[in-house]
Amino acid sequence: MSNSAPITITSDELRERVEDHLGQWIPDNLWDRSEPYARRKLDLCRQRQPEITYYDNDYLVLLTADTVRETAFSDYTIAASANITAARAQ
Incomplete structure (x- = not known):
């Protein structure tokens, strides 16, 4: 059991x-992948270090x-890599 307050x-x-913290709107497709991953990372931290x-x-924010x-950034990197690969193939 974690010593931290419940989420x-x-x-x-x-x-x-x-969005307030970042000062920008987050596209739905980006949010839908990021939120569950962040919650899972926090759950793992809470399990591994219950004294925190x-x-x-x-x-979590x-x-x-x-x-x-x-x-x-990963999306950007993957897209840039695909563009470079496509350009080289031509």
Whole structure:
């Protein structure tokens, strides 16, 4: 059992807070992949380090913002790589 406060934030609340933190709107396809991944990462942290007390809703907002950025960067990298590969094939 984790010593951190329970995670009570809804998906809509989380998205609103993450968008405020990032200062931008998050496309649905990016959000739909990032949110569950961030929640899963937090669940794993809470299981592996139950003594930590700051794995809470606020931490989830920050973790999700980072996950959104990481996912967007991965999408960009994959698209750029596909474009380079296609250009070389011509």
